[in-house]
Amino acid sequence: MKTKLLLSSAALMLAMHAPAMAQNQASASQEDGVKVGGMSGMRNLVPAEELEKMAAQQYLSMKQQAETKKALAPDNHPQVKRLRTIADKLIPYASKWNPRAPQWKWEVNLIGSKQINAFCMPGGKIAFYTGILDQLQLTDDEVALVMGHEIAHALREHGRERMAKTKVTGALAGLAAGILSYKGVNPQVADGLTHGVANLTLLKFSRDNETDADVVGLDIAARAGYDPRAGVTLWQKMGAASKGAPPQWLSTHPAGTDRIAEIKKRLPEVMPLYAQTKGKNVASLPPFKTNTNLPPVQ
Numbered sequence: 620m621k622t623k624l625l626l627s628s629a630a631l632m633l634a635m636h637a638p639a640m641a642q643n644q645a646s647a648s649q650e651d652g653v654k655v656g657g658m659s660g661m662r663n664l665v666p667a668e669e670l671e672k673m674a675a676q677q678y679l680s681m682k683q684q685a686e687t688k689k690a691l692a693p694d695n696h697p698q699v700k701r702l703r704t705i706a707d708k709l710i711p712y713a714s715k716w717n718p719r720a721p722q723w724k725w726e727v728n729l730i731g732s733k734q735i736n737a738f739c740m741p742g743g744k745i746a747f748y749t750g751i752l753d754q755l756q757l758t759d760d761e762v763a764l765v766m767g768h769e770i771a772h773a774l775r776e777h778g779r780e781r782m783a784k785t786k787v788t789g790a791l792a793g794l795a796a797g798i799l800s801y802k803g804v805n806p807q808v809a810d811g812l813t814h815g816v817a818n819l820t821l822l823k824f825s826r827d828n829e830t831d832a833d834v835v836g837l838d839i840a841a842r843a844g845y846d847p848r849a850g851v852t853l854w855q856k857m858g859a860a861s862k863g864a865p866p867q868w869l870s871t872h873p874a875g876t877d878r879i880a881e882i883k884k885r886l887p888e889v890m891p892l893y894a895q896t897k898g899k900n901v902a903s904l905p906p907f908k909t910n911t912n913l914p915p916v917q
Contacts, residue, residue: 651892667719667776671742678726678744685730692729692749702747703727705763708843709770710743716774716835735860739769741776755856758910760840760849767836767845775831833878834885841889844896848907848916850882855913 685691692699706727713720723743733750745766751757757765837847894901906915 667741671723674740674742674744675724678740678746681730681746682728685728690731692731696729698747698749698752699727699729701759702729702745702762702766705759705766705845706745708845709763709767709839712839712842713770713774716771716839717776720774735857737765737769739766739773741773743770743773745769755853755860756910757853757856758849760846760907761853761856761909763840763843763845764836764847764850764853767838767840767843768832769836770839771832771835772828775828775835829878830881833882837882837885837889838892841893842896844893846907847882847886847889847893849909851879851916852907852909852911852913854879854882856909856911 682691694700706725710720710725713723720743725743725745727745727747730746730748732748733754734748735751735754736748737746737751739745747762747765751765752762755761833850837850840849841847890901890904894904897904906917908915
């Protein structure tokens with residue numbers, strides 16, 4: 620099935636995290652797991668309730684468009700059931716990362732499209748495209764890492780931060796335009812102003828926020844009982860898929876060896892959480908093997 624859905628650039632993201640599960644061993648505390656910096660105070664320029672309401676409206680519109688094109692998978696579709704089962708395991712671990720998460724009206728839907736894409740809007744509105752499941756042959760662990768990453772964007776309010784930066788950028792652009800309207804402005808000054816505005820919303824924002832979402836997503840997935848080493852094979856599969864036309868997901872989710880290296884660096888922080896859900900210690904866990912010919916991950 621194909622569908623061309625107009626998804627706002629505010630295909631805004633969330634992620635989650637809560638207390639850890641108790642198994643045969645003592646349960647992990649909220650202080651265990653990954654450590655990340657605080658969220659940007661700039662996001663306070665945009666009310667959370669306003670953004671979540673906007674996201675809910677956009678999500679409903681997306682579903683209606685998909686249904687019109689017969690691209691919205693029904694509730695009894697096996698892949699919809701699979702996605703919702705995985706979400707049900709991840710969602711209890713959201714509140715550590717965002718106290719609003721328990722109030723969100725979570726939704727998970729599947730859109731019929733060859734696009735390799737998935738997202739989570741503010742307020743818990745999750746969507747996967749069939750392309751990311753079918754073309755990458757994702758295992759449940761890998762699906763959990765994709766979903767955890769997207770949920771993390773929402774929990775960490777990266778979309779809210781982006782909107783706040785856009786507001787500031789608009790104000791700076793207006794200021795720059797006013798300054799440039801005067802005669803005799805030094806061209807180097809003008810160039811610095813315009814480039815300063817562009818850099819505010821690009822470059823560092825996506826790099827830092829993507830890493831943040833990767834790391835928080837690993838933590839959430841591990842606590843929910845999904846192997847965080849699947850993050851390595853996920854991005855290896857994504858890299859292979861990008862050799863032709865880059866998947867839409869990669870247009871806002873940079874991949875590469877640096878990303879995999881960061882995931883591997885964080886594994887010692889999250890593997891104890893995952894091992895605990897299996898009632899084992901890390902040393903006794905077998906290597907992670909995906910469903911393709913990629914090498915096992917230790």
